[in-house]
Amino acid sequence: MPIVTVRYFAHARDPAGCAEEAVEMPDRVDVDAVRSLLGARHPALQRVLPACRVAHNLDFLRGEVELADGDELALIPPVSGG
Amino acid sequence: MPIVTVRYFAHARDPAGCAEEAVEMPDRVDVDAVRSLLGARHPALQRVLPACRVAHNLDFLRGEVELADGDELALIPPVSGG
Amino acid sequence: MALVRASLHVVDHPLTAEATSPAALVGPTDGAIASFLGVVRDHHHGQAVRSLRYECYVPMAEHQLERIAEAVGAELGEQPLVVSVWHGYGEMVPGDVSLAVHCASPHRVAAFDACRAVVEAIKADLPIWKEERYADGSARWLKGS
């Protein structure tokens, strides 16, 4: 199974306890699968997960994606730029 | 009858033959009356008059207005600022 | 009143950095500044434009800018609005800036709406006329925009 880098930002970082970590992931995931896996790994994240989008290699993840070693996933809480 | 200054701009100036002139006007006028009077005074203006608005003392004339000596009227051809 | 401050200018030359930059409106109370610049183009309906001249009925233009700022401010209801407008006239060449509109408000929708409304009102009602001179030697007063 691929090992990917997972990044946590803003109000997702404190509950995750880190800004990034290496995580072993299934070969194929969708947004719900990523949320479930990260929520199981860091129960404190579960409160913010429903509002978070997931990014895969700098694009928002839509549908399913095949993961490879070294890929980057990120939890994207509601943004507030501008 | 009041004597007012009439100003001509852009493509109304050449047919009027001048940039401004003093004109004796009725006590009360509306846009149609101004157009008729100026068209009779300068027949070459008649081609452009239907497209021109009229300004009275720096505001667009709507409805009727009472004129006084020294008032300013202007023919405003279609504008193209910006 | 929605219109907090208006700074309105009609000047006899192409606009300079003082006019084109929104910097003068930047401050801690307004979160959004929407701006518009009108720039002299080198083509119009396929004809190469060499230069142009804006004629302006200056006192009426200044008065109409006040009317426009007040009307747009009133349309915004309770949203505070700061407006800065500069319109140049006289001789210009392609690349010169003829119009600058800056609208500041606490929120972006009000700033955008106000800026667009001011520009549309200027295009409709400001007594300014553009005479284009083309590369083939001809010249023409534009009618509308």
Place this chain on the structure above:
Amino acid sequence: MALVRASLHVVDHPLTAEATSPAALVGPTDGAIASFLGVVRDHHHGQAVRSLRYECYVPMAEHQLERIAEAVGAELGEQPLVVSVWHGYGEMVPGDVSLAVHCASPHRVAAFDACRAVVEAIKADLPIWKEERYADGSARWLKGS
């Protein structure tokens, strides 16, 4: 293609005049430049804001800006579009400029529409988060805008 040129910047400081002025987009082919500045406000929902920090997922923000510029350019159809975007992150105080968007096109409707669409897309999709620090000592991550 409608997108002629995009100049996209994510920088770790408040924006300076180079970013906030539309001057870099002024040229003889585009008659209209619409701009937007986002400015740090000293109040938010009635609370006095003392300072704030923007956190940014920089490589994703840069990539998303490219996506946004391409998508907005495509929406304009045949109208050519030049886009310049600057977003700052890090520590800021009220009055600092955090966002500058400039859109140039031959005609004003395309420039206005593009500028607004870019700003809305940035508000929706740019991975940047604002943490406000209030005068009473508390701090809060903003959710949405």
